[in-house]
Amino acid sequence: xxxxxxxxxxxxxxxxFVRLALEEAGADYVDVARGPKGIRAMMRMMDxxxxxxxxxxxxxxxxxxxxxxxxxxxxxxxxxxxxxxxxDGGLWTHQIQLTLGDFITEAHDTHHPVGSSLxxxxxxxxxxxxxxDFRLNRIPKFLDWFNTLLARNPSxxxxxxxxxxxxxxxxxxxxxxxxxxxxxxxxxxxLGAVPHVAxxxxxxxxxxxxxxYLASDRRIPFNEEGIFRHYPELDD
Amino acid sequence: xxxxxxxxxxxxxxxxFVRLALEEAGADYVDVARGPKGIRAMMRMMDxxxxxxxxxxxxxxxxxxxxxxxxxxxxxxxxxxxxxxxxDGGLWTHQIQLTLGDFITEAHDTHHPVGSSLxxxxxxxxxxxxxxDFRLNRIPKFLDWFNTLLARNPSxxxxxxxxxxxxxxxxxxxxxxxxxxxxxxxxxxxLGAVPHVAxxxxxxxxxxxxxxYLASDRRIPFNEEGIFRHYPELDD
Numbered sequence: 001x002x003x004x005x006x007x008x009x010x011x012x013x014x015x016x017f018v019r020l021a022l023e024e025a026g027a028d029y030v031d032v033a034r035g036p037k038g039i040r041a042m043m044r045m046m047d048x049x050x051x052x053x054x055x056x057x058x059x060x061x062x063x064x065x066x067x068x069x070x071x072x073x074x075x076x077x078x079x080x081x082x083x084x085x086x087x088d089g090g091l092w093t094h095q096i097q098l099t100l101g102d103f104i105t106e107a108h109d110t111h112h113p114v115g116s117s118l119x120x121x122x123x124x125x126x127x128x129x130x131x132x133d134f135r136l137n138r139i140p141k142f143l144d145w146f147n148t149l150l151a152r153n154p155s156x157x158x159x160x161x162x163x164x165x166x167x168x169x170x171x172x173x174x175x176x177x178x179x180x181x182x183x184x185x186x187x188x189x190x191l192g193a194v195p196h197v198a199x200x201x202x203x204x205x206x207x208x209x210x211x212x213y214l215a216s217d218r219r220i221p222f223n224e225e226g227i228f229r230h231y232p233e234l235d236d
Numbered sequence: 237x238x239x240x241x242x243x244x245x246x247x248x249x250x251x252x253f254v255r256l257a258l259e260e261a262g263a264d265y266v267d268v269a270r271g272p273k274g275i276r277a278m279m280r281m282m283d284x285x286x287x288x289x290x291x292x293x294x295x296x297x298x299x300x301x302x303x304x305x306x307x308x309x310x311x312x313x314x315x316x317x318x319x320x321x322x323x324d325g326g327l328w329t330h331q332i333q334l335t336l337g338d339f340i341t342e343a344h345d346t347h348h349p350v351g352s353s354l355x356x357x358x359x360x361x362x363x364x365x366x367x368x369d370f371r372l373n374r375i376p377k378f379l380d381w382f383n384t385l386l387a388r389n390p391s392x393x394x395x396x397x398x399x400x401x402x403x404x405x406x407x408x409x410x411x412x413x414x415x416x417x418x419x420x421x422x423x424x425x426x427l428g429a430v431p432h433v434a435x436x437x438x439x440x441x442x443x444x445x446x447x448x449y450l451a452s453d454r455r456i457p458f459n460e461e462g463i464f465r466h467y468p469e470l471d472d
Contacts, residue, residue: 050388051328054335054381064324068334070306083265088300093285098304099290103449105341113349113362115369126349126362139252145290154284 003029004060006042011226012178012219014104020170021073024184024211025080028171031218033121070097073167074108079097082167093161096149096168102145107182108227110134110234120231131234135186139179150196157196158203163227165207172197173204183235239265240296247462248414248455250305250340251293256406257309259449261316267454271365273281277372305334309403320404332385334415339378339411341416344463346370346470356460356467367470371422375415379430382408386432392438393432402445408433409440419471 003022009031022029024153029091031044031224033056046053053067059075066072072095083093093180098181101189113130114123155163160172179187191198213219222228239258243251245267258265269278269292278339281296282289289303295311302308310330319329321464349366350359382396391399396408412433415423427434440446458464 006406029259050385050390051331052381052388053331054378066327066331068331071331071334074330091311093300094310095287095289095302095304095307098307102290102341103340109345110351112367113345117369117373123365126365129350129359129362137351137353137468142290145288148288154286158300162344 003027005029005030005034005044005057006060007057008042008225009034009039010220012055012174012222012228013226014196016174016220017069017104017167017171018057018059018072018076018211019218020174020210021076021080021082021167022207023218024165024170024207025082026209027076036119037104049228052118062230070094070101073097073171077167078082082165084162084166089161093166093168096160097171099142099145100171100175103138104136104227106138106142107175107178110182111229111231120229124233127231128159131183135146135183135235139183139186139190140193143197145191147194147196150200158200160200165204169200170210173201173210181222182228182230184230185235239263240268241265241266241293242281242296243293244265245270245275245280246456246459248410248458248464249293249462252297253305253340253403253407254293254312255451255454256410256446256449257312257316257318258342259389259454260406260445261312261318262445263312265318269448294373306330306337309333309407313403318401318406320398322404325397329402329404329436332396333407335378335381336404336411339374340463342370342374342378343411343414346418347465347467353377356465360469362429363467363470367419371419371471375419375422375426376429379426379433383432386436394436396436401440405436405440407438408448412437414458417427417458418464418466420466421471 005018007013009229014224033039042056049065051065057069057072058067059072077093078090083090107141110131111120111127112123115124130176149160150157153159159165160168205214224230241251241254243249255259260391269275285301287301293305293308294301294303295308302311313329314326319326323377347356347363348359349362356363385396386393389395396404441450460466
């Protein structure tokens with residue numbers, strides 16, 4: 001039975017981290033809210049049953065419903081060889097994903113430092129300050145940590161964990177993609193200092209399944225409704 | 237061999253969610269940075285080995301080092317009967333913890349909406365706006381979700397998952413404690429609408445091991461250096 005992914009239909013957002021794992025795994029899935037059932041089916045599902053999710057994305061696998069991006073990837077990673085099989089390796093991979101998740105939240109908050117319920121235009125002054133701190137301090141600190149993990153990987157710097165692709169490689173790729181959309185100037189400077197991250201980003205983009213996905217209309221283009229938004233004033 | 241917990245010595249912070257689990261489990265642990273080795277031992281450990289953590293807290297168990305609060309609790313929960321044994325129940329518990337983690341980050345960001353590297357005094361205007369949104373929109377939305385989980389728990393509303401205590405009950409207790417320190421007025425209003433959450437908070441506080449811990453000097457008092465800070469102007 002196909003997985004059902006539930007996420008906002010107009011943006012990549014957090015759902016994209018799940019989509020990349022499903023695409024790389026070649027898994028059969030339905031992106032429910034982008035289909036005829038639309039957002040209403042998602043909103044209904046979100047409030048149903050004993051395991052409601054606080055927010056999208058969530059994944060339905062038969063009778064199971066799993067929310068929270070990192071938890072979904074923990075689940076999929078074990079089922080589709082996108083994470084080490086041993087418990088320690090699996091937990092380490094998950095720990096990296098949780099740190100990627102913190103990075104994603106901070107990237108989002110550059111344009112919404114006051115609150116998600118307000119428009120960007122109503123928090124632009126605050127956004128300018130937060131984005132400056134993010135560009136100057138947070139992007140370099142996070143990317144340096146990922147670069148260190150790649151440099152220290154006993155199996156070599158091509159992957160974050162072990163000698164083959166795992167879902168955290170996909171997530172790091174997606175963050176570099178997102179930052180390249182949102183902060184093209186800042187990321188250009190930052191990537192020069194983290195060559196292993198830049199190489200991983202390039203390698204993931206050229207994996208056959210990923211490459212086909214990225215060129216397809218299943219890949220929603222970046223836009224100014226998602227996590228990674230290009231507001232030139234925030235990159236200056 | 238005793239666990240080694242590494243966290244900032246002067247605050248409850250995210251380390252406290254781990255401490256509560258260790259205390260409730262009656263586990264043997266050393267709070268390393270609060271001992272003679274101090275913060276320097278923590279900073280050294282953070283940068284060592286193949287699995288460095290991006291930030292404290294992290295837990296050392298023999299040769300294993302695990303970072304990220306939710307990952308540590310996933311690990312401890314399975315070892316100390318603080319989570320269901322079946323995989324689905326364990327993942328559901330973890331999903332709840334990840335949502336608690338999002339709530340914690342938002343609580344922190346009320347006083348640091350621009351950046352962690354700046355003083356509160358240098359982002360007070362932004363904090364006033366963010367705290368207002370947090371009090372009016374986010375606290376009620378999060379607490380209502382936890383109350384719904386308690387109401388829908390097939391084993392009854394005394395616990396978030398199943399018929400016995402799990403680490404997410406401890407974490408929800410700690411968030412209510414923290415919000416009671418930081419936003420005494422807002423939380424008083426909010427708790428009236430979520431009776432199951434209020435009852436859980438009361439019940440956890442009265443568990444024998446927790447009660448002893450909370451009265452001991454191992455429990456660091458709340459202060460204005462941690463996640464939950466009482467700045468009266470943010471609660472007004």
